[in-house]
Amino acid sequence: MIELCMDRLKNKVALITGGSRGLGASIAKHFFNEGAKIILCDIDIKKANEIANELNGKAYFMDVSDSKNVEDIFSNIKSEFNQLDILVNNAGINGFENRQDLLDDRMKVNNLQNKEFSETGKINSHFDVTVSMTDDDWHKMIAVHLNGTFFCTREALKIMNNQESGSIINMGSVLGTTGGPSSPHYSAAKAGILGFTRATARELASRNIRVNAIAPGYIDTDMTSSLGDVKKIVKSATPMKRFGVVEDIAWAAVYLASQESKFVTGQTISPNGGFVMSQ
Ligand SMILES: NC(=O)c1ccc[n+]([C@@H]2O[C@H](COP(=O)([O-])OP(=O)(O)OC[C@H]3O[C@@H](n4cnc5c(N)ncnc54)[C@H](O)[C@@H]3O)[C@@H](O)[C@H]2O)c1
Secondary structure (H helix, E strand, O other), X not given: OOOOOOOOOOOOEEEEEOOOOHHHHHHHHHHHHOOOEEEEEEOOHHHHHHHHHHOOOEEEEOOOOOHHHHHHHHHHHHHHHOOXXXXXXXXXXXXXXXXXXXXXXXXXXXXXXXXHHHHHOOOOOOOOHHHHOOHHHHHHHHHHHHHHHHHHHHHHHHHHHHHOOEEEEEEOOOHHHHOOOOOHHHHHHHHHXXXXXXXXXXXXXXXXXXXXXXXXXXXXXXXXXXXXXHHHHHHHHOOOOOOEOHHHHHHHHHXXXXXXXXXXXXXXXXXXXXXXXXO
């Protein structure tokens, strides 16, 4: 439910990657309600078009991991809008797409470890994720999250640098800080995004371009819908005992995109129900 319309982003042009559903779509809707013109870039162009139509915006097919595709689309955007005020690097994958078997295995090992430890004080079952990870799985994760964030930022700067203003928001994750026992590639990519955020924030401060990250805790979206029993474990480890909703992240993005955060750069905001309490 979006309650307020404050025109915080009036006359701003905002590009959101992975904006066809989940966190990206909610961020787009909140930005629209605050007066922004919306550009959605996604590999799911059908859904991106649907959301863009709802928001009087524009959608482009873009695979953020494809440097040439990213360059071409930003070049079109530059010709069409000649303005870009907000970039949200949000597109992402969790590595379990069409791999319920992997998730089930991880859950089985988790349960076995708990049982073994409580019965014998020793653990004999192991996740063995890193030792069995393929090059393809590793590269794909890094390509979508880390390369994608770099490619889109590089192209956005070709527009923002001339304006001497802008807000870039990178989607991290609590797993970039805490690590996740079954997602070394995801955790590495998200930790890399937090480092990239800090470095570019320092670099771009002189151009009046702010760069910040959001590191969500577990939020109910398509990405987390298949987590099954993992949800119970996360909820019990979360002081608020629940998953977040997409609006919890969208409001953080509105804050970072707007002038209300004009003294904030190089920071990570982490709506996570208390799951992690330090950065
Ligand atoms: N949901 C959570 O609990 C959670 C927690 C922490 C971080 N995140 C991060 O937030 C972001 C959004 O997550 P979500 O839960 O909305 O996920 P989601 O799976 O619902 O949406 C991801 C979107 O990214 C798009 N996408 C995937 N690969 C792409 C590519 N190569 N190029 C362009 N678009 C691509 C998908 O089509 C989809 O629209 C991701 O970066 C995710 O890692 C999510």
